[in-house]
Amino acid sequence: MSLPLVPLLAVVSVLLGGLACWRRRESTDPTATESPRHPASLRTDGGEERPDGGRRTDEDRRVSEERRTDGGERRADSGSESQMPVIGTLYGREHKTSKPYGLMRWLTSVDHKDIGILYLIFGLAAGMWGATDAMMIRTELFTPGTDVWNAETYNGLFTTHGLTMLFFFVTPVFTGLANYFLPLLIDAEDMAFPRINAIAFWLLPPSFVLVRAGLLTEVLAKVIDAVGPRVEFLYALEPPTMGWTLYTPLTTQLANPQVDLLLLGLHLSGLATIMGGVNIIVTIFTERGEGVSWSTLDILTWSLLTTSGLILFAFPVLGSAVLMLLFDRNFGTTFFAVEAGGPILWQHLFWFFGHPEVYILVLPAFGLTSQILPKFSGRKLFGFKFIVYSTLAIGVLSFGVWAHHMFATGMDPRLRASFMVVTLAIAVPSAVKTFNWMATIWNGNVKLEAPMQFLVGGIGLFVVGGVTGIFLASVPVDLVVHGTYYVVAHFHFIVVGIIAFSMFAASYYWYPLLTGRMYNKRLGTIHAVLSIVGVNVTFMPLFLVGLMGLPRRSAQYPVEFTLLQQVATVGAFILAASVGIWLFNMVNSFRTGPVVRTPDPWDLKESNQFSREWQWFERRMTEGLSNPQALADGGRVADGESDASNDAGSDAGAGDEDSDADADAEN
Amino acid sequence: MNRPLAAVAGGLSGTAALTVLLLLFEVETRSQIGMFDVVARFVGVPGSTTVGFVLFVAAGTLAWPLLFVAVEDSVPGSDPAIKGMGVGVLLWIPFLLLGRAELSGAIVFAFAGLTLVAHLAYGYITGAVYARLTGRTPSSGTLGDGSELQG
Numbered sequence: 001m002s003l004p005l006v007p008l009l010a011v012v013s014v015l016l017g018g019l020a021c022w023r024r025r026e027s028t029d030p031t032a033t034e035s036p037r038h039p040a041s042l043r044t045d046g047g048e049e050r051p052d053g054g055r056r057t058d059e060d061r062r063v064s065e066e067r068r069t070d071g072g073e074r075r076a077d078s079g080s081e082s083q084m085p086v087i088g089t090l091y092g093r094e095h096k097t098s099k100p101y102g103l104m105r106w107l108t109s110v111d112h113k114d115i116g117i118l119y120l121i122f123g124l125a126a127g128m129w130g131a132t133d134a135m136m137i138r139t140e141l142f143t144p145g146t147d148v149w150n151a152e153t154y155n156g157l158f159t160t161h162g163l164t165m166l167f168f169f170v171t172p173v174f175t176g177l178a179n180y181f182l183p184l185l186i187d188a189e190d191m192a193f194p195r196i197n198a199i200a201f202w203l204l205p206p207s208f209v210l211v212r213a214g215l216l217t218e219v220l221a222k223v224i225d226a227v228g229p230r231v232e233f234l235y236a237l238e239p240p241t242m243g244w245t246l247y248t249p250l251t252t253q254l255a256n257p258q259v260d261l262l263l264l265g266l267h268l269s270g271l272a273t274i275m276g277g278v279n280i281i282v283t284i285f286t287e288r289g290e291g292v293s294w295s296t297l298d299i300l301t302w303s304l305l306t307t308s309g310l311i312l313f314a315f316p317v318l319g320s321a322v323l324m325l326l327f328d329r330n331f332g333t334t335f336f337a338v339e340a341g342g343p344i345l346w347q348h349l350f351w352f353f354g355h356p357e358v359y360i361l362v363l364p365a366f367g368l369t370s371q372i373l374p375k376f377s378g379r380k381l382f383g384f385k386f387i388v389y390s391t392l393a394i395g396v397l398s399f400g401v402w403a404h405h406m407f408a409t410g411m412d413p414r415l416r417a418s419f420m421v422v423t424l425a426i427a428v429p430s431a432v433k434t435f436n437w438m439a440t441i442w443n444g445n446v447k448l449e450a451p452m453q454f455l456v457g458g459i460g461l462f463v464v465g466g467v468t469g470i471f472l473a474s475v476p477v478d479l480v481v482h483g484t485y486y487v488v489a490h491f492h493f494i495v496v497g498i499i500a501f502s503m504f505a506a507s508y509y510w511y512p513l514l515t516g517r518m519y520n521k522r523l524g525t526i527h528a529v530l531s532i533v534g535v536n537v538t539f540m541p542l543f544l545v546g547l548m549g550l551p552r553r554s555a556q557y558p559v560e561f562t563l564l565q566q567v568a569t570v571g572a573f574i575l576a577a578s579v580g581i582w583l584f585n586m587v588n589s590f591r592t593g594p595v596v597r598t599p600d601p602w603d604l605k606e607s608n609q610f611s612r613e614w615q616w617f618e619r620r621m622t623e624g625l626s627n628p629q630a631l632a633d634g635g636r637v638a639d640g641e642s643d644a645s646n647d648a649g650s651d652a653g654a655g656d657e658d659s660d661a662d663a664d665a666e667n
Numbered sequence: 668m669n670r671p672l673a674a675v676a677g678g679l680s681g682t683a684a685l686t687v688l689l690l691l692f693e694v695e696t697r698s699q700i701g702m703f704d705v706v707a708r709f710v711g712v713p714g715s716t717t718v719g720f721v722l723f724v725a726a727g728t729l730a731w732p733l734l735f736v737a738v739e740d741s742v743p744g745s746d747p748a749i750k751g752m753g754v755g756v757l758l759w760i761p762f763l764l765l766g767r768a769e770l771s772g773a774i775v776f777a778f779a780g781l782t783l784v785a786h787l788a789y790g791y792i793t794g795a796v797y798a799r800l801t802g803r804t805p806s807s808g809t810l811g812d813g814s815e816l817q818g
Binding site: 135593 | 699720780787804
């Protein structure tokens with residue numbers, strides 16, 4: 001190690017040591033902790049206390065309904081009203097298990113809502129990164145030549161864009177929404193396995209770091225460059241360049257060590273996803289509250305159940321295949337090298353995972369659409385049962401269509417025909433949903449709030465994406481447009497058109513519940529209009545480019561495509577601007593948006609659709625009447641407004657504690 | 668907290684975010700923009716990236732926030748974070764003009780877009796932290812307690 005690094009390390013160690021000392025002193029301060037008076041205070045399941053000392057009684061349900069389930073509350077029965085609030089800590093001599101405040105809360109929480117928010121923030125950050133990749137792709141494609149980034153960088157961009165968006169943006173965001181809302185929707189107290197829930201989330205950041213390690217090591221290298229010598233091995237990881245499908249033999253032959261890290265990262269993220277999926281399944285089966293039976297399950301829960309079933313069967317295949325590939329690269333195995341298996345084996349294994357994955361991504365979006373659409377149509381969801389059946393049908397059929405990605409590989413024509421039939425068949429349940437959505441809106445009392453704008457736009461774009469998919473399912477058409485921009489346009493109409501749109505709809509619809517504030521409605525509408533225009537301007541030209549025969553995944557293209565490609569790039573910038581507006585709206589409304597004082601900001605009671613998550617919100621709000629600020633669920637007291645009932649909490653000096661706790665302590 | 672100190676605290680947060688974003692964009696674009704050469708040109712010491720970066724951080728932490736405090740009250744609007752975004756845009760324009768010296772073609776779009784995002788983040792964070800520390804975060808009223816804000 002060279003000299004300049006040593007003082008740097010010394011300074012960092014001193015800082016870390018000081019921080020540890022400081023935390024330790026804080027945690028042993030007797031006024032800031034509370035001794036456990038009975039075993040029930042040693043609970044570790046999210047921090048909620050039970051009045052009966054942990055024994056299950058018949059009154060459990062009733063009691064738990066009266067109590068909030070955010071895990072951060074303080075006991076009313078601990079006889080310690082005069083004491084400081086409980087502040088959990090890792091360093092204290094007594095092992096505290098109530099939810100800590102501040103940063104430690106987010107690092108240690110096993111509360112489903114906290115983990116849900118962590119998932120959402122992680123997914124958002126990954127999505128922004130993947131979107132930056134996309135913008136760079138479109139910048140390169142603005143001109144026909146390879147003149148912005150070099151071809152290697154371009155290949156890296158479309159690879160990381162795909163991987164990031166599918167595994168680290170869409171999946172975590174939907175898992176996050178599931179985490180937050182599933183227990184509320186089925187009246188459960190938490191997920192079935194709170195700790196597995198936390199592990200499932202905390203495996204994601206390391207797996208994302210593995211997949212995109214090259215960029216991070218290079219950032220580190222540049223920082224070290226600024227103060228010390230050039231550390232050569234930190235520059236060794238190049239962006240992976242084989243496409244998100246990891247096709248062999250290219251993937252087995254690339255020398256770049258980043259590819260190995262990427263495979264390990266994908267394996268890890270698969271484990272995380274499976275844990276999340278198992279947790280969702282078990283929660284739905286075993287944790288439903290009284291009065292929530294299979295017949296009264298809501299549509300989003302059905303979608304999440306089906307999705308998790310798909311995860312359970314699909315992701316282990318990816319895990320195994322990825323390990324086989326890793327062994328081929330590092331340990332001299334020949335799974336994908338010899339005649340018996342060969343590259344086509346990889347394609348079968350990959351797409352046996354990959355096509356169900358498509359539905360893992362889209363089913364929660366369908367679920368959100370089905371859940372939210374009726375709220376703004378003033379009518380019950382049309383054909384509820386058929387939407388459930390179609391979801392289940394998609395779940396089953398999705399395992400029988402994988403080879404439609406391989407029509408051009410020279411597989412047996414009889415097999416090809418059978419996969420074509422199943423692929424065409426899977427369009428039927430999708431269409432059932434579409435028509436049910438239209439029938440739901442039909443003659444309804446439509447309220448064109450931002451969530452509804454996104455849902456209506458999303459359904460329209462999904463029709464375009466879905467119908468072009470039917471063309472792709474047909475073998476003769478597929479052979480013509482295989483590997484062209486037509487395919488890119490088709491799946492982006494779905495991935496952006498309905499998947500991202502349903503997320504935006506959900507973000508607006510539940511914004512009051514999540515933050516206790518209302519978003520800026522004008523910005524929401526501008527965002528919706530720009531998004532719908534942006535998707536069309538970006539991806540419509542790509543249909544034409546594809547039909548004219550331009551292969552995708554190339555940094556350069558013949559000049560005759562220039563105009564259409566430039567239109568698409570302009571569309572992409574429109575989309576980027578709209579996402580910027582959304583982000584600004586979310587952040588700024590969290591600071592300054594109007595505080596929501598009604599549990600029913602969407603007038604759902606009027607149409608008798610005041611569903612369970614809003615009932616939960618209402619319970620929180622009524623219990624917190626003495627402290628109207630206690631609505632935000634991020635554990636924050638709303639900005640700039642003090643509250644009389646907050647005195648016990650503010651004494652602790654923790655600025656962002658969950659102020660519900662105070663209201664509870666006064667009960 | 669007094670206003671200049673709050674603004675400097677805001678500037679520190681904003682500059683941290685701006686630096687991280689510029690560093691990320693620099694690496695993400697495989698160093699084809701040369702972001703830190705841009706920074707050096709922007710602060711007037713072309714070719715000397717270390718000195719340039721130090722000046723850049725000093726300006727972002729001290730100069731611009733203090734200037735912001737001086738003019739904040741005479742700028743219309745109630746939210747310092749929004750006004751901060753205005754400052755960000757004002758700073759971004761010379762950054763763009765001075766910085767793009769050797770760049771040409773479509774990469775200018777990427778350069779402009781990415782640096783604009785970074786500067787908006789700088790301005791917003793500076794203003795938001797300043798507003799929070801000085802208690803100037805505006806309140807937009809409430810929804811659903813009789814004084815409805817129906818949109």
